[in-house]
Structures are given as structure tokens and as C-alpha cells.
Amino acid sequence: MIKISDHFSYSKLIRFTIPSIAMMIFTSVYSVVDGFFVSNYVGKTSFAAVNLIMPFLMIVAAVGLMFGTGGTALVAKTFGEGDNEKANALFSLFTCTAFALGVIISIISILNIRSVAVFLGAEGELLENCVTYGRIVLLALPFFILQLFFQSFFVAAEKPRIGLVVTVGAGVTNMVLDAVLIMLLPQAYKLAGAAIATALSEVVGGAVPLFYFYRRNNSILHLGKVHFDTHAIWKACTNGSSEFMSNISVSIVGMLYNIQLLAYAGENGVAAYGIMMYVSFVFAAGFLGYSLGTAPVIGYHYGACNQSELQSILRKSVTLIAMVTIVMVLVAQIxxxxxxTIFAGYDKELMALTVTGFRIFSLSFLFMGFGVFGSAFFTALNDGVTSAIIAFFRTLVFEAGAILFLPKIFGADGIWMSVVVAECMAVILMTFFLKIKQKKYGY
Structure with missing residues (x-):
């Protein structure tokens, strides 16, 4: 078994992160399957509604990522310092806090989902579909937050394969229920069926890890008594602020995309963007999974003051990401x-718009991996401020500015170019921070 305290060669680094990469890719794939069923069997308007309200659903779920990544960094560092009891106490505290916040956020969001949909520009049938889908999915929000939360902690517990099994279980639940409910229910209830499938899969993804860590297990983490510690909660929030900010920023930018696309390309533009997001999730999931897998290792060696290993992991990670990005862009273009065709083969106009947009959009994969890893690297070093700055500029400032400016010159194509420009600028910013922080952290 590979431990986070080990020295990592290229081979060991790949083997240790593969379960996390597979976990994130599978999560993305079952989201794609969800989109496939809604687009092909419920209708284009319902598909547009799901994509219009989805950024808001991801914003309210960002608490799970914040406590997951930020808490993992703190717990891994505490393990590196040799205090296992404190590490487990922190894990228990973060779990309870994340779930409690999920319940509160779920109630508030359900009560205000219609106003949110109206704010995003929905009206008529599109509005009603947004409300139907959103309210059902929000019922499972506390468990979805836990699902995102535990994805990081399974790696810290040195059990990434169990995390993968749980994710696969949740994904299979979603796909099977999608097929059953969408295919069998009357047309008027198909969208609700898709929402129920998603909600139940999130319950599986959040509840199973909860039981695993609560019962006796052979990992280094377990749930026990909770000792309230405001300083630890604040530290976890600070550490995870970049992932929290990144998720919120991506969702806000997604809303901005939809608003611009409604203006420049109508409902087809929103549907095309939704297709691109589903596909790009799969491509980006590899980078996210790798960053998730390496974060506890980086946090441990930082806590153990092992600077040579930090240098080694950073150098190997940059090399691996550079190799993968080239392959990804080629695959996306081909x-x-x-x-x-999978999503829009039934509509020639929508398909043509999707192909053109995706070929431009996919060039962002050349830069995306470096920005994702750079932000996660500083989170793992417990430098949440630097990580948050990178995430904030990468996912909000650069991209929002490009979305507002480029369409004025290039029309709808300018919208697809926005993410390419933003990711390129983010790499420049990340390189700057890596350089000026090198002496402080010794990597």
C-alpha cells in the first residue's frame, strides 16, 4: 500500500493518483449521461433549463469542496507533524460542520429557487423546468456536500480506491435511475425523474462514506467525538477558499455565459454551452483528480519539513500535466x-454551433491543468490566500472580462474564446506566485 509519507517516483505518483483521477472522471461521465438522457428524451428546453440552473446548484454545494480540500490540507499537515489524535478530531469537526451548513443552505435555496431562475433570465416553460429540477435536487444538497467533502478525505485516509468505489456506486445509481425514470415516466414527469435520479445518487455518494468513517475501519481516519474549534474551522475555510472561490466563480461565469449566449445565440446557444460543459468536465476531471490525489501528499511532506520531496513532486507534476494537455487537445479536436452528435444529432443547427464552439473552447485544455494544479498546490501548503488569488483571477476576473469584451469583436465565437484567454493568463499568474513563494516553502 502506498502511504502519503512515501517518496514518490513517477510510477508511484501515477499509481497513487489514478483512483482520484478515475473518481473525478467517472463523476463527470455520469453527469454527461444525465445530460444525454435529458437532451435526447426530455427535450431541448428541459436540457437548457438544467444547464441554466446548474451553476447555482454548484455554488451552494461549494461548501463541500471548501471543507474537503481546506480541511484535508490541515489534517494532512497535522498527520505530518505526528499528532494523529488531533487530526481525527479535526476530521470529525469538519464533517459535522459541512453537513449542518448543507441543511441550512438547502432550506434557504429551495425557498428562493424561483427568484434565482428569474434572475438568470428564465421565463415561461424554461422557468418552470428550472424550478422543478432545482427544488428536487436541492433536497439532497447536504449529502452532495458530503460527497464532495469525502472525495478529498478518502485520499488523506490512504483509501483512494474506496473513494473510487463509492463514486462509481453513486454514478451507477444515477445512470440506472435516469434510464428507468426518464424512459418509463410520462413526458410531463421525465424532468422530475432526472432530478430524482440525481438526488438519490448524491444521497448514496454522501451517506456511504459517512457510515464507513463512523464504523471501525482500517484507514488512518475515523469519526468520533466533536470538539468545537472556531480557529480550526476558520483555518479550513481559509485553506479551502481557493476551491470555494473557484467553484463559485465558475458558476457565476457559467451564468454570465448563459446570459451572453441568450443574447447572441438564443436557446440553442445555452444548449450548446451545456453540451460543451458536460464534455469539458470529463477532460478537466483528470486535472482535478490529479490535484486531489497529490494534495494530501504535499500537505504531509510540508508538515514534515521534507523540502526535497516537495521539489520532486512539483517537478514531476508539471512534467506529467504538460504531456497530458497535448493529448487532450488532439483528442478534443478530432x-x-x-x-x-451524441447530444445534438437530432438538431443540425444546434450540432453545428456545438462543433464550432467546442473546437475553439478545447484549446483551453493546453493551459487548464497548470492553473488547476497551481491553485491546489498552494492549498496543500496551507497557503489559502495565494491559492484563492489564483483561483479568483483564473475563474472570475480573467474569464468574466473576456466574456464581456470578446463577443463585441467576434460575436458568439468570442464567447468560446473567453476561456482560452482566461486559462492562458492564469498560467502566467501561477508562474509568478510559484517564483516569489519558492524561498518561503523550499520547493
């Missing part, structure tokens, strides 16, 4: 037409 696969644009078949990928678009």
Missing part, C-alpha cells in the same frame, strides 16, 4: 463532431 472528437468534436462525434461528441456533438
Amino acid at each position: 472528437g468534436a463532431v462525434p461528441l456533438a
